[in-house]
Amino acid sequence: MMPRQTACDIPPFYVMEVLERAQELTRLGRSIIHLEVGEPDFPTPEHISLAGNRAISEGETKYTHSLGLFELRKAISEHYGSQFGLDISPDRILVTSGTSPALLLLFMGLIDAGDEVIMSNPHYACYPNFVRCLGGKPVFVRTFEEERFEMSPETAASAITGRTKAVIINSPCNPTGMVMSPGVMRGIAEAAGDVPVISDEIYQGIIYEGKDHTILEYTDNAFVLNGFSKLYAMTGWRLGYLIAPPGYMRALQKMAQNFFICACGFVQRAGVAAMNGPEAPVRDMVAMYNKRRRFIVGRLRELGFGVKNDPQGAYYVLANATKFDDDSLELSRSILEEAGVAVTPGIDFGDGAEGYLRFSYANSLDNIREGMSRIEAYLEKHAV
Numbered sequence: 105m106m107p108r109q110t111a112c113d114i115p116p117f118y119v120m121e122v123l124e125r126a127q128e129l130t131r132l133g134r135s136i137i138h139l140e141v142g143e144p145d146f147p148t149p150e151h152i153s154l155a156g157n158r159a160i161s162e163g164e165t166k167y168t169h170s171l172g173l174f175e176l177r178k179a180i181s182e183h184y185g186s187q188f189g190l191d192i193s194p195d196r197i198l199v200t201s202g203t204s205p206a207l208l209l210l211f212m213g214l215i216d217a218g219d220e221v222i223m224s225n226p227h228y229a230c231y232p233n234f235v236r237c238l239g240g241k242p243v244f245v246r247t248f249e250e251e252r253f254e255m256s257p258e259t260a261a262s263a264i265t266g267r268t269k270a271v272i273i274n275s276p277c278n279p280t281g282m283v284m285s286p287g288v289m290r291g292i293a294e295a296a297g298d299v300p301v302i303s304d305e306i307y308q309g310i311i312y313e314g315k316d317h318t319i320l321e322y323t324d325n326a327f328v329l330n331g332f333s334k335l336y337a338m339t340g341w342r343l344g345y346l347i348a349p350p351g352y353m354r355a356l357q358k359m360a361q362n363f364f365i366c367a368c369g370f371v372q373r374a375g376v377a378a379m380n381g382p383e384a385p386v387r388d389m390v391a392m393y394n395k396r397r398r399f400i401v402g403r404l405r406e407l408g409f410g411v412k413n414d415p416q417g418a419y420y421v422l423a424n425a426t427k428f429d430d431d432s433l434e435l436s437r438s439i440l441e442e443a444g445v446a447v448t449p450g451i452d453f454g455d456g457a458e459g460y461l462r463f464s465y466a467n468s469l470d471n472i473r474e475g476m477s478r479i480e481a482y483l484e485k486h487a488v
């Protein structure tokens with residue numbers, strides 16, 4: 105017996121493969137600098153961890169409501185109220201074990217075989233794989249370095265057909281660090297018309313220039329994905345959520361009941377502490393990312409990588425490496441094996457990022473400095 109064909113055909117999440125090889129090299133005694141994985145190096149802020157611990161010791165180890173603890177949904181609703189002036193009912197919020205399961209539920213709720221989902225290229229690696237696994241067809245809209253990799257409303261509109269089920273946007277963006285301007289967000293909402301927009305806002309709050317926006321400021325015909333992994337340094341806790349138009353909630357809830365039952369209760373308690381607790385730990389982390397951003401962008405340019413625009417959000421730089429090698433998988437493999445620096449090949453994010461490498465600066469300045477020195481030595485050795 106074999107897995108079904110679509111399961112066999114799913115490409116790997118290359119960044120995880122790089123990470124796994126880097127871990128293997130570490131086990132063999134090599135020193136590796138990690139600039140590949142999109143995971144904060146900071147520990148989860150203490151008040152959040154304490155709330156999770158407290159919830160365990162107080163016996164919050166049972167199933168919760170399938171939509172999530174009311175307190176958490178209320179805190180999320182209040183966040184969208186205070187931050188964006190929106191009135192989002194907690195009934196429209198479904199809490200999940202990370203943003204990834206929210207993506208799965210959403211696509212399961214939207215896609216029949218042959219349906220199309222529009223997304224930028226480059227894009228977050230996993231979007232097309234979710235769509236294809238459900239028999240859908242990702243439709244790519246190229247975005248370009250010269251335009252900060254921002255999708256234009258016109259190109260989104262021109263990709264819409266009778267089979268389009270959604271347009272995905274992701275701001276701040278992984279892998280490009282692009283923050284979509286409010287005018288373009290509004291434009292895409294208008295261009296999409298009756299087609300819902302899926303807005304992945306998981307990097308909301310990690311922004312260095314300008315102001316955060318949510319698609320819900322511009323349209324109600326939208327789904328928002330968000331989570332605690334990035335802003336609160338909670339990747340391993342696995343906590344995320346989906347905000348959906350009321351008409352979709354019952355179907356999404358029934359799928360969540362069947363497939364996941366609920367998100368972990370004490371983790372949700374930690375999430376309440378994250379949303380309602382002090383903002384200083386998050387502010388400090390973002391300030392640190394910003395220092396690292398300036399440093400790494402400067403060093404990458406010195407080394408000869410192409411970085412046309414400074415990333416404005418998230419903690420990634422998508423650097424043009426075609427001067428060194430057009431094959432990003434081979435270049436990242438070689439830099440890892442020879443220089444001991446793990447970076448993500450652009451091809452993970454679609455052929456629009458082939459020839460690029462994604463550098464994550466969710467690592468200490470010392471490590472980034474060392475990583476850049478190692479890459480400098482590697483490039484000098486390979487200079488033609």
Ligand SMILES: Cc1ncc(COP(=O)(O)O)c(C=O)c1O
Nearest residue numbers: 142202203204228278331333344
């Ligand atoms: C754009 C984007 N969406 C979703 C996710 C999934 O995050 P999680 O499942 O940890 O919430 C990630 C993780 O890297 C991401 O970068």
